[in-house]
Amino acid sequence: MFTNIDWDVILRSLPYLFFDGMRFTVTLTLLATAVGIVIGTVLAMLRLSNLPGLSLVAGSYVNLIRSMPLVLVIFWFFFLVPYIGQWVTGGSRPIQVGAFWSALVTFTLFEAAYFCEIMRAGIQSIPRGQVQAGQALGMSYATTMGYIILPQAFRNMVPVLLTQTIILFQDTSLVYVISVTDFLGAASKIAQRDGRLVEMYLFAAIIYFVISLAASRGVRRLQHRIAIIH
């Protein structure tokens, strides 16, 4: 098996692997993280609010998403959203969303549920007295949240949020089920085409490992720099 290893196949396919595959992986990871954190924070505030209807809706959404495998959600979105779109708009054909947008929306909404739980824990970690101090100064709910609670909650949770992002970075490889080419997908295609399974999958594993490790080291360093002095 290892007798005729051809490392050259990696060199030859580098531009494809990184400019096509990795670019997609990183784009999807960053966009889904950024938008997911925003939506997740809103969901967390709704869950913690004392508006019974909204709190229930947000809670049910989060629980539903978190109890489903990601692959299933990707499938659902990819195959179902065109038909839902058709039903909503009343068109004669399913709405074409495209694999990229379908993947982006799926990952964003999926991760939002996880980011919601992280931000909820973050908000709850801030002592109640901080809310009262904001209120006592005459601040509105929005000002208290925006300037007092969320900045502290966010800073406390940055390590957990970024760790979730690293998991997301690895999970993006699941887009293969809807035939989108991410980094792993690109490596896989070359491997199949040239019959170089060992080289390509080994290389892909190393790249995922190096990036994830570097990122988690970065998180630790960042954690020290932004910590609030107590």
Place this chain on the structure above:
Amino acid sequence: MITISNVSKWYGKVQVLNKCTTKIAKGEVVVVCGPSGSGKSTLIKCVNGLEPFEEGKIVVDGISVGDPKTKLPKLRARIGMVFQHFELFPHLSVIRNLSLAQIKVLGRDAAAAVENGMRLLDRVGLREHATKFPGQLSGGQQQRVAIARALAMDPIAMLFDEPTSALDPEMIKEVLDVMVALAKDGMTMIVVTHEMGFARQVANRVVFMDKGDIVEDAPTAEFFATPRSERAQMFLSKILHN
């Protein structure tokens, strides 16, 4: 200026305030004392609406606190509050702690808010700490910043919720000194505290609470010389003993 009439409050089935009635005139300093769990903190948190109450009426400067139509944030902006655990915003510098609400609530421009903040830091003797973060200050310093933060809103009255209870003994005096100066400047103050020395020095009246009742409400000298109720006598003998 502050009228509390027949205020009752329950946590579930437990009654924590029972028909509390008292009045605080402009410029008056009232000390509220009593054993822990007697409802002192709850009562003053009702005054600025941080705690809701089920029965009775509280009127501050002509505005009814319990009225659903009252815009509580607007009212709270005019009543300063100092907490037992300071509750400075740990992620913001000292001067930002003082200027944030001035800017966001009162709509002052940033330069004016900072200038006013620096003036008040001067007053509590902490000007040189303006750019530090709360966590870099001692407890006493943090509480003085918290007082300055409340004063920065130009309040018509100040509420103190056990302002020295979380402090090491050697830091209590620096906070009390600031409060005494404030009282002598004519600030209307309600102070929940066990510092009977402070009460003797500046309070016009002492309100003694026990189990949700206002048991005594007397001029300071009278309260200390001849407490009428047995519960107040017992409380005083315990607290003045040490």
